[in-house]
Amino acid sequence: MIRRYWNINLKEMLETGVHFGHATRKWNPKMAPYISAKRKGIHITNLTRTARFLSEACDLVFDAASRKKQFLIVGTKKKAADPVTRAAIRARCHYVNKKWLGGLLTNWSTTEMRLQKFRDLRMEQKTGGINRLPKGDAARLKRELFHLQTYLGGIKYMTGLPDIVIIVDQQEEYMALRECITLGIPTICLIDTNCDPDLTDISIPANDDAIASIRLILNKLVFAICEGRSSYIRNP
Amino acid sequence: MAATTVTLSFLSLHTATTSTPTTRLSLLKSTTKLHPFSFSLSPKSPFLSLLSSHPKIITTITKANSSDIDTSFFDNVNPEEEVVFDPPTPPEDYIPPPSFDEGPLETEEEIAAAYEELYGPAYSGVSVLGKDIYVMDSKVKKTSGWSSRSKKEKIKDGFDERVVQVRRVTKVVKGGKQLHFRAVVIVGDKQGQVGVGVGKAKEVIAAVQKSAIDARRNIITVPMTKYLTFPHRSEGDFGAAKVMLRPASPGTGVIAGGAVRIVLEMAGVENALGKQLRSKNALNNARATVVAVQKMRQFSDVARDRGIPMEELWK
Numbered sequence: 001m002i003r004r005y006w007n008i009n010l011k012e013m014l015e016t017g018v019h020f021g022h023a024t025r026k027w028n029p030k031m032a033p034y035i036s037a038k039r040k041g042i043h044i045t046n047l048t049r050t051a052r053f054l055s056e057a058c059d060l061v062f063d064a065a066s067r068k069k070q071f072l073i074v075g076t077k078k079k080a081a082d083p084v085t086r087a088a089i090r091a092r093c094h095y096v097n098k099k100w101l102g103g104l105l106t107n108w109s110t111t112e113m114r115l116q117k118f119r120d121l122r123m124e125q126k127t128g129g130i131n132r133l134p135k136g137d138a139a140r141l142k143r144e145l146f147h148l149q150t151y152l153g154g155i156k157y158m159t160g161l162p163d164i165v166i167i168v169d170q171q172e173e174y175m176a177l178r179e180c181i182t183l184g185i186p187t188i189c190l191i192d193t194n195c196d197p198d199l200t201d202i203s204i205p206a207n208d209d210a211i212a213s214i215r216l217i218l219n220k221l222v223f224a225i226c227e228g229r230s231s232y233i234r235n236p
Numbered sequence: 237m238a239a240t241t242v243t244l245s246f247l248s249l250h251t252a253t254t255s256t257p258t259t260r261l262s263l264l265k266s267t268t269k270l271h272p273f274s275f276s277l278s279p280k281s282p283f284l285s286l287l288s289s290h291p292k293i294i295t296t297i298t299k300a301n302s303s304d305i306d307t308s309f310f311d312n313v314n315p316e317e318e319v320v321f322d323p324p325t326p327p328e329d330y331i332p333p334p335s336f337d338e339g340p341l342e343t344e345e346e347i348a349a350a351y352e353e354l355y356g357p358a359y360s361g362v363s364v365l366g367k368d369i370y371v372m373d374s375k376v377k378k379t380s381g382w383s384s385r386s387k388k389e390k391i392k393d394g395f396d397e398r399v400v401q402v403r404r405v406t407k408v409v410k411g412g413k414q415l416h417f418r419a420v421v422i423v424g425d426k427q428g429q430v431g432v433g434v435g436k437a438k439e440v441i442a443a444v445q446k447s448a449i450d451a452r453r454n455i456i457t458v459p460m461t462k463y464l465t466f467p468h469r470s471e472g473d474f475g476a477a478k479v480m481l482r483p484a485s486p487g488t489g490v491i492a493g494g495a496v497r498i499v500l501e502m503a504g505v506e507n508a509l510g511k512q513l514r515s516k517n518a519l520n521n522a523r524a525t526v527v528a529v530q531k532m533r534q535f536s537d538v539a540r541d542r543g544i545p546m547e548e549l550w551k
Contacts, residue, residue: 070355115358159356229354
């Protein structure tokens with residue numbers, strides 16, 4: 001893996017507030033190496049480490065994208081749902097922004113059946129088959145389509161299990177993380193001071209509460225994915 | 237409404253399937269990278285590398301195919317160390333790219349076209365580039381493990397299955413008794429790989445199939461010497477079952493009872509002695525042998541880890 005320049009500067013990170021952690025009494029002692037100070041009852045993460053890890057993560061993602069791997073971005077916090085969708089669409093990745101259904105990856109065969117149902121319903125809606133049914137049935141199908149769109153909308157282009165999963169908040173997406181661990185999928189995770197850095201493969205100590213900090217980190221990763229894809233197109 | 241379970245034990249059945257050559261998927265082999273930073277490769281154990289190097293067999297279970305993603309950088313990071321952030325210098329005409337939020341919103345068509353180029357139409361139901369929408373149907377029918385062809389559905393990947401025990405278990409509910417069958421199956425090629433699995437279903441055959449799939453998920457390798465026996469004694473326990481395993485000279489055969497014998501036979505061990513010491517429960521004893529076998533190490537590995545020649549170990 002060659003190292004490239006990813007435009008990560010510490011000043012930008014300070015402005016967006018990446019270095020803020022959670023309250024002191026909620027910390028996880030395993031995060032001690034990544035915490036640099038304690039100010040006003042909040043832990044402050046060490047930004048040099050964050051920057052280093054972020055650049056390594058970008059390199060890895062660039063490498064994987066240039067080898068045509070599939071990505072999945074998971075972020076179900078209300079604040080993060082919108083940035084995650086836009087980032088994933090921009091990077092042409094799969095995403096989960098509403099609730100993560102249990103067994104989405106470990107029970108992939110069942111998820112596939114749901115995806116097929118989703119596709120069939122979409123087809124029916126397009127060809128207007130729903131309007132021919134009585135009102136009650138039509139309403140039921142529309143509701144089902146709406147539910148499937150919210151939960152599975154981001155993964156409708158997924159043909160198999162993803163190769164790398166990017167998770168936005170470890171505490172919130174614990175189920176997703178557990179599934180990836182059982183399946184052996186490498187994960188990149190935004191770790192805050194109350195999270196466990198040993199669970200994921202690549203941890204980026206950062207603030208997961210502020211929208212600005214999530215945007216910044218997703219920005220870098222998405223840029224890396226786009227670059228990787230374009231380099232694949234240039235020389236497959 | 238209290239639910240109690242009542243078990244009736246049956247005689248153990250023996251089934252065998254044909255064996256064919258296996259194909260193994262080898263996982264990550266870490267490539268060496270040039271670091272401009274020197275990290276002390278301290279003997280601290282790496283992150284539990286999920287891309288560990290024991291081969292996994294794929295049957296109808298979907299497994300991630302992340303075999304060549306190199307995450308080895310993060311295995312050796314020592315968090316106590318001083319990390320220096322020293323990025324490579326930007327090229328001269330570097331303009332920071334726009335954030336994903338800025339810029340015009342792409343239309344749905346553009347997004348759909350871009351996704352379709354990358355992944356094919358998959359499950360989206362629309363096909364902007366004119367590809368076949370139902371492309372996933374053929375793929376799914378091939379790989380679905382729960383298909384109804386139960387009569388001739390035998391997973392041919394070189395593993396023999398043997399049913400250790402089938403019990404009829406009951407759950408008592410308000411309306412009466414609900415019967416299920418619980419099958420314990422041991423799966424192995426005779427070359428050092430075994431797995432123990434349990435499965436419950438309302439029919440015996442379905443239970444046996446479920447347990448075979450479960451067994452293929454947890455396969456271990458048995459360390460064996462060239463005379464097809466263990467390197468040394470070991471004891472393993474699981475629950476209330478305790479099993480003692482002992483190597484034997486060639487020509488002895490497997491001298492062990494019940495579940496232990498089946499596990500050792502499916503592993504390909506020819507000469508061994510084994511005893512079930514405490515409980516006689518078949519499933520727990522099978523799991524205890526697996527635990528005992530996992531504790532064993534080859535002499536060469538021990539010598540390498542301790543850094544001494546092998547002759548010293550036999551003094």
